[in-house]
Amino acid sequence: xxxxxxxxxxxxxxxxxxxxxxxxxxxxxxxxxxxxxxxxxxxxxxxxxxxxxxxxxxxxxxxxxxxxxxxxxxxxxxxxxxxxxxxxxxxxxxxxxxxxxxxxxxxxxxxxxxxxxxxxxxxxxxxxxxxxxxxxxxxxxxxxxxxxxxxxxxxxxxxxxxxxxxxxxxxxxxxxxxxxxxxxxxxxxxxxxxxxxxxxxxxxxxxxxxxxxxxxxxxxxxxxxxxxxxxxxxxxxxxxxxxxxxxxxxxxxxxxxxxxxxxxxxxxxxxxxxxxxxxxxxxxxxxxxxxxxxxxxxxxxxxxxxxxxxxxxxxxxxxxxxxxxxxxxxxxxxxxxxxxxxxxxxxxxxxxxxxxxxxxxxxxxxxxxxxxxxxxxxxxxxxxxxxxxxxxxxxxxxxxxxxxxxxxxxxxxxxxxxxxxxxxxxxxxxxxxxxxxxxxxxxxxxxxxxxxxxxxxxxxxxxxxxxxxxxxxxxxxxxxxxxxxxxxxxxxxxxxxxxxxxxxxxxxxxxxxxxxxxxxxxxxxxxxxxxxxxxxxxxxxxxxxxxxxxxxxxxxxxxxxxxxxxxxxxxxxxxxxxxxxxxxxxxxxxxxxxxxxx
Amino acid sequence: xxxxxxxxxxxxxxxxxxxxxxxxxxxxxxxxxxxxxxxxxxxxxxxxxxxxxxxxxxxxxxxxxxxxxxxxxxxxxxxxxxxxxxxxxx
Numbered sequence: 001x002x003x004x005x006x007x008x009x010x011x012x013x014x015x016x017x018x019x020x021x022x023x024x025x026x027x028x029x030x031x032x033x034x035x036x037x038x039x040x041x042x043x044x045x046x047x048x049x050x051x052x053x054x055x056x057x058x059x060x061x062x063x064x065x066x067x068x069x070x071x072x073x074x075x076x077x078x079x080x081x082x083x084x085x086x087x088x089x090x091x092x093x094x095x096x097x098x099x100x101x102x103x104x105x106x107x108x109x110x111x112x113x114x115x116x117x118x119x120x121x122x123x124x125x126x127x128x129x130x131x132x133x134x135x136x137x138x139x140x141x142x143x144x145x146x147x148x149x150x151x152x153x154x155x156x157x158x159x160x161x162x163x164x165x166x167x168x169x170x171x172x173x174x175x176x177x178x179x180x181x182x183x184x185x186x187x188x189x190x191x192x193x194x195x196x197x198x199x200x201x202x203x204x205x206x207x208x209x210x211x212x213x214x215x216x217x218x219x220x221x222x223x224x225x226x227x228x229x230x231x232x233x234x235x236x237x238x239x240x241x242x243x244x245x246x247x248x249x250x251x252x253x254x255x256x257x258x259x260x261x262x263x264x265x266x267x268x269x270x271x272x273x274x275x276x277x278x279x280x281x282x283x284x285x286x287x288x289x290x291x292x293x294x295x296x297x298x299x300x301x302x303x304x305x306x307x308x309x310x311x312x313x314x315x316x317x318x319x320x321x322x323x324x325x326x327x328x329x330x331x332x333x334x335x336x337x338x339x340x341x342x343x344x345x346x347x348x349x350x351x352x353x354x355x356x357x358x359x360x361x362x363x364x365x366x367x368x369x370x371x372x373x374x375x376x377x378x379x380x381x382x383x384x385x386x387x388x389x390x391x392x393x394x395x396x397x398x399x400x401x402x403x404x405x406x407x408x409x410x411x412x413x414x415x416x417x418x419x420x421x422x423x424x425x426x427x428x429x430x431x432x433x434x435x436x437x438x439x440x441x442x443x444x445x446x447x448x449x450x451x452x453x454x455x456x457x458x459x460x461x462x463x464x465x466x467x468x469x470x471x472x473x474x475x476x477x478x479x480x481x482x483x484x485x486x487x488x489x490x491x492x493x494x495x496x497x498x499x500x501x502x503x504x505x506x507x508x509x510x511x512x513x514x515x516x517x518x519x520x521x522x523x524x525x526x527x528x529x530x531x532x533x534x535x536x537x538x539x540x541x542x543x544x545x546x547x548x549x550x551x552x553x554x555x556x557x558x559x560x561x562x563x564x565x566x567x568x569x570x571x572x573x574x575x576x577x578x579x580x581x582x583x584x585x586x587x588x589x590x591x592x593x594x595x596x597x598x
Numbered sequence: 599x600x601x602x603x604x605x606x607x608x609x610x611x612x613x614x615x616x617x618x619x620x621x622x623x624x625x626x627x628x629x630x631x632x633x634x635x636x637x638x639x640x641x642x643x644x645x646x647x648x649x650x651x652x653x654x655x656x657x658x659x660x661x662x663x664x665x666x667x668x669x670x671x672x673x674x675x676x677x678x679x680x681x682x683x684x685x686x687x688x
Binding site: 074077156207476 | 599629632633635636643647650651653654657658660661662663666677679680684
């Protein structure tokens with residue numbers, strides 16, 4: 001009986017066991033299919049979200065070079081220490097250690113961490129822009145939740161000499177001022193993105209793929225010559241000290257291309273350690289500030305007069321007796337110059353002469369010359385915050401306004417605009433758009449007849465000769481032309497007893513290469529107690545000293561060869577700042593070669 | 599005929615196995631290559647940074663103001679005056 005029943009029982013048991021095992025197996029397979037096939041995407045995503053990270057690959061900002069390849073702005077890597085406050089505060093006992101390692105106040109750091117932790121944030125900067133070695137030392141302590149991030153800091157080796165032109169970047173490496181701002185997109189580059197696998201502690205385990213190649217910032221070569229820039233800075237600084245002046249600017253342009261070779265302003269600041277510098281010191285006055293140009297505009301008036309055909313260089317104009325009443329306004333000269341020809345109106349800088357000549361021209365013609373030379377409009381240099389200046393439209397000119405504009409009042413201009421206009425005269429009437437980029441200059445547009453430009457240049461030469469207003473602008477062995485200016489500073493309530501001293505010059509006159517404009521504000525008494533603000537006395541010597549060095553640096557051959565052979569003025573060339581330079585010998589300047597017509 | 603089929607099957611099997619291990623191999627090569635690329639990228643960056651630092655250092659040493667002062671004060675140098683210069687015209 002038992003023997004008959006047993007096999008049946010065994011079969012049932014086997015079936016039950018087999019069935020259970022089969023079910024379990026099926027369940028496992030179903031589960032596996034569910035995980036691996038049906039809901040694969042969801043789980044894969046969740047897993048990746050925990051371990052895969054897209055990280056930015058930081059890129060450095062392009063270097064800025066001067067025209068000779070000297071670095072002016074360089075980015076170097078620094079590390080910023082950051083912390084995950086949630087993670088760090090679970091080891092709160094080590095916050096003190098972190099504070100010591102980074103030189104921070106412990107309580108302040110703790111408070112900052114707690115605030116961020118309460119706000120449910122996972123990121124807080126502990127200390128930014130550390131030397132990479134110092135940052136490694138902090139990381140080596142192995143404090144949980146403390147990490148480093150690669151960043152870049154900008155250094156400016158030329159310091160305050162280049163500060164205004166270059167501008168600066170903020171702590172996140174974005175351009176804020178100057179070239180750094182104007183060319184931010186060019187310099188910045190694009191950070192790359194890579195996907196990495198990280199473990200639970202946040203260490204990178206494996207690079208999975210490169211999502212976007214990092215595009216480092218591109219380099220930029222400026223038209224600035226660092227050596228001439230330094231010369232200009234040094235001489236301007238010396239002049240400001242000597243005359244107790246408040247501020248000043250100098251612009252040097254390349255005549256043929258319109259490239260800006262030097263541009264300095266004082267007071268300046270150190271771009272490597274700003275913060276303390278008042279905003280007033282950060283302005284690039286040469287392009288953002290306007291002045292009344294005073295007598296430097298007489299050359300423009302005379303150019304308009306010559307272009308009209310009504311006036312010739314030898315035409316006469318009566319400036320006696322040194323004052324002139326015109327529609328109830330009295331014009332003054334420094335003294336009675338009597339009857340002058342047009343050339344001598346420039347030579348001795350006669351306000352009355354310029355006013356009478358300007359006043360004789362149709363308003364529209366005179367305006368056209370001022371406008372064509374770029375006054376009343378931005379120069380197109382692209383510098384951020386460039387001022388356009390102010391030139392009233394001819395409809396608003398009365399006879400008195402026209403006469404005052406003739407000698408540079410009632411309009412305002414930037415130092416760069418003055419330099420640009422004179423560069424156009426020096427280049428035979430071709431106006432260029434000034435540029436900060438080497439090779440960025442263009443052909444230029446004709447704004448003046450070449451013959452008129454040559455005539456004006458010849459007049460400018462007499463200014464620097466004895467009897468002119470700026471013999472102090474003479475550069476040994478070169479023929480120089482230029483024009484002084486001294487203007488009363490306008491304020492809200494009229495004209496204050498403050499003066500602007502200007503000089504703008506062209507050198508060498510037989511084949512003009514450089515044009516420079518010097519503007520000095522508020523010249524006071526010098527060391528000898530002498531107060532003078534005349535452009536020929538304050539600004540012209542700066543021009544002479546800078547050009548003397550610049551012409552040598554640029555290997556411009558001397559063009560005053562006849563003067564050379566007769567001995568010429570022996571001048572202590574490029575003497576130390578503050579030492580007065582000898583006056584050029586009168587006879588030597590008298591027998592200079594004629595200026596050839598371009 | 600039968601033998602030929604078995605042979606084809608065998609060859610295909612070998613090919614599948616070979617391609618499978620090739621995939622593994624290439625994948626590994628890719629990883630190694632990527633790691634190498636990343637390492638070289640870091641090395642390149644470090645060299646660039648070093649170059650930048652050296653440029654900075656050079657610019658600091660070559661600072662015009664510094665050269666000016668050393669030339670004048672330490673070495674007693676002077677810019678040539680016209681009197682001490684000879685112009686050669688070719």
